[in-house]
Amino acid sequence: MTQDSGIISTKAGRRSRLVRRLAAVVTSGLVVGSALTVATATASAATDFYTPPSTFSATPGSVIKSEASPLLLQIPGAPNQWPGSATKVMYTSRYQDGKPAATTGTVVEPTAPWQGKGARPTVVVGPGTIGQADQCAPSKMMAFPMSVDLSKPSVGVNYTAPEMYYLLTHGVRVFVADYIGMGTPGIHTYVNRRETGYAMLDGARAALHASGAPADSPVGFAGYSQGGGAAASAAELAETYAPDLNVKGTYAGAPPADLSKVIDAIDGTTISGAIGFAINGLTARYPEVAKVVQHETNPAGKAALRRISQDCIGDIILQYAFQRTNSWTRTGEPLSAVINRHPEVGKVVDEQRIGRLAPNAPVFLEGGLNDDVIPYGQVEQLARDWRAQGADVRFVTNPTPPIMTKTIVNHVVPMLATLLPGMEFLLGEFNS
Structure with missing residues (x-):
């Protein structure tokens, strides 16, 4: 299969300006340590936003409610703040059975003008593996990309900032999805193909509604790892689920396209606990899975799954790094x-x-x-599958050699290397 190798080149000046801007943000954030969000009992008012009303519109993409949301180092109420004005929204999406679901996300209207072709585009960003508990919702970590809940304790990290800030500085509207069950009631259905894809597509609709943009404004999807799977799912569901959207392109980095391959690969790594995210999500939607999990897990496994359902990414690393799931089963099998x-x-x-x-x-x-988390072969197979159906797919292989395998270094390094090419690809599609 023909592949594109290496990394797409971009203009040095543009990259230099971006690096300087991001460096300034990171440096300022480190200096202003008081910006770190520490969850306390006084956070109950913020929690109320995530409780859906008793009735709401069943139309996918409808905005149920919204409120202003500050970004990193912004002063509340100040006008024209860089890099944009953020609004937290609750919107209507769908569970996998088609029933309406209230979910949340954040739309950011950029300060920078869109200087490309046509109307200002919107990119929906799907976060990578960030957790399963309500406190892990990205919309709760927009003012600072980290939260500490001392009552649990729990450490959450929101690492969507690089692609978000890059797009905003280029005048692109950004919507960061929380996914179904993250912040809102119910379990977050981690890597559920339909529910993550629906949340992304309806997030695009909600972003257009919230910003008052034309319904036919250009739309794109982006994400890496779990986010790459969400973006890929949105890309292939768009034709049937959201034909009203004017989709121009998708960047999907390291998507978990085939869970049967991914589960075994993650077992024994620093993020072994993410398998618990997947099992909990499937258990919540499929009674046949719940029955097997109940029968096949031992007391330690049942306790681990309960605890993981209340964890963020930092928590599972601290609690379950390098552990194997055979310690969770009654037979000792993974x-x-x-x-x-x-x-x-x-x-x-x-x-x-x-x-x-x-x-x-x-x-x-x-x-x-x-990649020591998302097997290369199943991503390559996804490219084959899509191309066989006539899709326009640019497949790039990251050649990073093995580095401290099972520590997810070989998952993180390709993410950093592919971020700019992925964003440049989307900008190119918006201008094509």
Whole structure:
């Protein structure tokens, strides 16, 4: 299969300006230590925003409620703040069974003008693995990309800032999705193909509604890891679920397109606990999975899954790094082997596979040759699957050699290397 190798070149001046801006933000954030959000009992007022009203519009993408949300180092109420004005929104999406779901996200209207072709575009950013508990919602960490909840304790990290700030400085409207069940009631259904894709597509609709933008404004999707899966799902669901959206392109980095391959790869890494995120999400939606999990897990496994449902990414690293899921099962098998023994569970896992529908716009797809979290082969297979259906796919292989395997270094380095090419790809599609 023909592949594009290396990294797309960009203008040195543009990159230099971006680096200076981001460096200034990071440096200021480190100096202003008081900006760190420490959750206390007084946070109850903020929690109220995430409680849906008893009735709300069932139309996908409808804005249920909204409120201003400060970004890093911004002064509340000050006009024309760089890099934009943020609004937290609750909007209508869909559960996998089609029922209306209230979910949340943040739309940011950039200060910079859009100097490209046509109307200002909107990019919906899907966060990477950030957690499963309500306190992990990205919209709760827009003022500072980290939160500490001393009552649990819990450490949350929101690392969507690089792509968000890059797009905003280029005049692109950004919507950062929280995903269904993150902040709002119910379990966050981690890597559920339909629910993450729906949340992204309806996030685009909500962003256009909240900003008063034309309904046919250009739209794109972006994400890495879990976010890459969400972006990829949105890309292939757009034609059938949201044909009203004017989708121009998608950047999907290291998407977990085939969970049957990803679960085994993550086992024993620094983020082994993310398997618990996946199992909890599937258990909440599929009774057949809940039955098997109840039967096959031992007391330690059941306790781990309960605890993980209340964890953020920092928590699972501290609690479960390098542990293997065979310590969670009654037979001593890893969870991947348990799944293989139960065809009904294997069928559910297979339902989450991305690649059986074709994106209706060009896609920039990235896979790390030695990624120690998201296996390269299943990303390569996604490119094949989409191309076989006639999709326009640019597949880039990141060649980073193995570095401290199982520590997710080989997952993080390709993310950093592919960020700018992915964003440049989207800008190029908006101007095509």
